[in-house]
Amino acid sequence: MTSIYDKYTEDLSAKVIESVKEEAEKQKLSSADVKKVLDRAKEEYKKAMISPGEAIGIVTAESFGEPGTQMTLNVFHFAGVAEMQVTEGLPRLIEIFDARKEPQTPIMEVHLKPAYTKDEKTIKKVASLIKEMTFNELSSEFSINIIKGSVESVLDNKKMKDYGFTRKYISNILTDQLKNMEIRESKRGFIFVLKEGSENLSEVYRMKEKIKDTIIRGIKGIAQVLPTLKNNKMVILCGGSNLKEVLQLEQVDENKTKTNNIFEIANVLGIEAARQIIIEESLSVIEKQGLDIDIRHILLLADLMTSSGKISGITRGGIMSEKESVLARASFETPDVHLVNASLVGEEDKLKSVIENVILNQPVPLGTGLPGLVAKMKTGNKND
């Protein structure tokens, strides 16, 4: 069977062949029919091929720009039954295209290895391992002893019991993490004194804040965990994102776990993964808005944003600053800055892109403006 398809690999894209294969198997077509189908597909494919010179960039921009006016501005939506907030619609799309370092609502989707998804209890247990828990949450009271320059905390015994912590355990973690402090157990909690000893009150206050933020369990930055059913599989949705550390947990399925923070993906998994997440995130925004934009436009945009090996947003400082032409940059934003800088290095604008030629009333190098005719030119005046 494969041999039939092999003949067509040059004329048809892999995507089309794949779908023919799939359908042929489903409908149990005879190989003669398959050949007929492939021939027809080839014909249709040739007809639908894109024309060279097509200004595909502008088409993509239009495909996003026009439906942009139909998207909602409502920022928040609630994922699933419970409380998780997600940025949606136009603001999220802008966020993705701007390549902001931090999304407004960082969300992580943690998948677990099959062994840990069997019952709800284990899932909840893993979830609690991920959720950031600070010492503050386990304490009911903090006080500063001005005379001794110490901080005293009172443990919340009920919570201690709920989470199954022992005093010893907590004390060990605290000594481990707060190396510059001396920690003593008191009747109701702990007493902290700086090892160096300090009378400076503001330093003691800072010390108190540091103690409060000490992480007893979980991963930094994960403020919220929510085990939910997604596509018939239990996943843990996390408010807040810290991909690097979550992936290090043994229960986590590192192949499927993802975050909506594009930069984090790029740092941890590389630029190709970042490209994929840009595609997935934009696609999900568009779909949730009930819009229909062809995947090819999203692909092009994601490729453009990541083609330099780093993520560059569609902003003044991103893609636009990478343009070679001075006039192209100047006609977008802050023209004076670009002109001044160009003058310093004696920059030459080769007028290869669109906007410069528009400025100069010349044909643009796109579409019908692209091909040139080869013709013998009259060499003007003979005396020249």
Next chain:
Amino acid sequence: MTEEHVVKKVASITFGLLSPKHIKKMAVAKIVTPELYDKEGYPVDGGLMDIRLGVIDPGLRCKTCGGRLKECFGHFGYIEIARPVIHIKYIKIILDLLRSSCRDCGRVLASEEKITSHLALLEKLKKENNSKKMRIAIKDFTNGIKNVKKCPHCQAKQIKIKIEKPSTFLEDNRRINPIQMRARLEKIPDLDLVSLGLNPEAARPEWMVLTVLAIPPVTVRPSITLESGERSEDDLTHKLSDIVRINQRLFENINAGAPEIIIEDLWDLLQYHVTTFFDNNISQIPPARHRSGQPLKTLSQRIKSKEGRFRHNLAGKRVNYSARTVISPDSKIAYNEVGVPLLIAMDLTVPETVSEWNIKWLKEFIKNGPAIYPGANYIVTPDGKKRKITEETQEQILEELEPGYVVERHLINGDVSIFNRQPSLHRMSIMCHKIKVLPGRSFRLNPAVCTPYNADFDGDEMNLHVPQTEEARAEAELLMSVQQHIITPKNGLNVIGNIQDAITGNYLLTKEMEFTKEKAIDILMSIGVYNPTKFKKFGANVSGKEVFSALLPDDFDFIGQTRACKRCDKCLADKCKDHAYVRIKKGVMVSGLIDQATIGEENGSLIRALYAKYDENRGIKLLNDIFKLGIEILLRRGFTTAISDTDLPDKIKSKNKAVIDEAFAKVDDYIKKYKENKLEILPGMTAAETVEARIIEVLNKVRDKVGEAVIGNTSEHNSTMIMATSGGEGNVLNITQMAACIGQQVMRAKRVQNGYKDRTLTIFKRGDISPKAKGFVKDGFKKGLNPSEYFYSAMTGRDALMDTALRTPKSGYLYRRLANALQDLKVEYDYTVRDANHGIIQYEYGEDGLDVSKTDGGIINIKKIIKEVTQK
């Protein structure tokens, strides 16, 4: 026509700084006096309006080139500045240079080896064309040497230089004046400048400290003569005269040997004026103002922002041969036509070159002249002179007309034009229409092409352009025609289809109508369809399906679904009870109905099938016929929607009331439980949130239930219902809301929230969370709303308006950025996608090289192909 046309093309533009020498060389006059005009109102020699700099008065001739107004582009002048001043835009780089060069010997503060290795790195990066890395390398280099204390070359001690904005430099709290600055910058050797990222040929740093200032030609700062005869000068002229005045005073004071303090003050003032001449929006200094208090628009302001030179004049240009007026609908003209008022058709012209074959025809236009339609307004002689056709010249023109002349004739039917509505968000906002000259004063267009333009007829205006060259006309017709843009590249679906009456008409036709043979042929002939092969097959009684089939080509096969299709597991095909299976075999409609899903916008599968099978021109013709048939049918049958469409029998009314009452009781029950703290709390929610969730759950079901009852009771022959099911206009929800229940008003995914303390409106008790106090509208539009309900519905309406108003600029900016970033990307001949530098973005566009606008919904429809192959 023997004249040779040499078309010059600009190949590149180089940027750089003007050196004082260069300024003097390109200048034609030295400006010495701030006076503009003498007593007679004639420009003063050596003044800012010197006629050597160009002319702005119609009568005068330029002293430099002899050109008249509009012939002379203007010439630069210059002034000698008494004491040097800094160019404000180069402050940053001057500071960097001073900090990284020796105050004594002028060398860069790095050892010889370091400089050479850095230069080698830059050379390497330049070869790689990696401007970004170059910038970083230079920045690192400059940052590394800024704090060097001792010059590695001459061992001189370095002192840290501070800047006091906007333009004062301090060294150990002593001021460095521009003269000293210039001296230091002069000392920096060329090669060292390269290491700092400057190109000494384009920009020597001492040129950033101005000793001469170029005076722009008067043509870029024309004065306006007011009605009173007074002259009002341009902002730039005002600023320049300030500079010249202070400069003269500074000269005088220096020559008179005035005390240094006075000179310093004047020097600072000169610096201020020169600074504001370049940029009047520097944060540390007050902007220079008119006497009225409005800030002057100086050089930077002329270039910057939306109204600046770049975006306003260079990236967007004005055109001739265009018209603009209000649009109105005309369903009798074709999709690719535009109705043009006679007045406009007689004003806009098409240049037509005279040849032996059309000379007779063109003479008729000239005979009619400009006042009689179809006439001509101008002729252009072969030597390029344009002459107006008037009663006096008519005779002579007719006589001398010969091949090679160009006649600018009035628009006639069938001329090519480009039609546009702003905002031009996608390429379907500018399409090519054929002209149809009509009486009246508005542009007419077929209502079905409103969608791509996003137009309506509540006063919208649109623009019409008439291409003036053969190339332009050919491109417009072949690439921009309406028929080329039926399928959008956004998702491969058709943006243009049938709308409203055309859908309803075809729906009724194919569903239930029957005619006598004579009547059927009459209908078809009245819309211009003459299809004798099909007519012959008509029996005594002709069904609607047969009438529809008469439009279709004989070799057309089609299979599709209507809106009613329930996507059953096992398709009954032709025997579908809902008539949802549409089959056309050999141009004959066998089963199913025509509705929005087959001929409408977005999902008109039949339309796309026609386009795929036949070419665009035949496709648009067929689409047009279908549209006209639908309208004609509805016109002959008669169709109306009345208030009685929403009448409900008492039985249903009481049933609906029961549904609502029941829901209210359930809600009351939840509220009661909540108040008694007996409510079972949902995980992750507070009690208040739980009760809200429960209530919403109940109330959302109410309208659906009521809707079901209403729809179940409405006859399928009810006009409103026909429109909703055919997809012509409106939907089932509209009927429900008219007849029975408007339902819950939702704002920001919640019920109406409290605007007063603990309540939405003051007529309710505090803490009332019952449906009626939280925005539930229980009656329909026909029965009416009570005041609070009306207020709630106004709230949601306003919320939607706000949302749109806030969204438009945001998405507009996103679009602008996208367009700017992506405008250079194109598909190359090898099907890769590349940017302007030929850098590859994608190896194959969209990973399969398909054009979305040529596909069916973005894919090659394999299933369809298989179906066709196996059925053959």
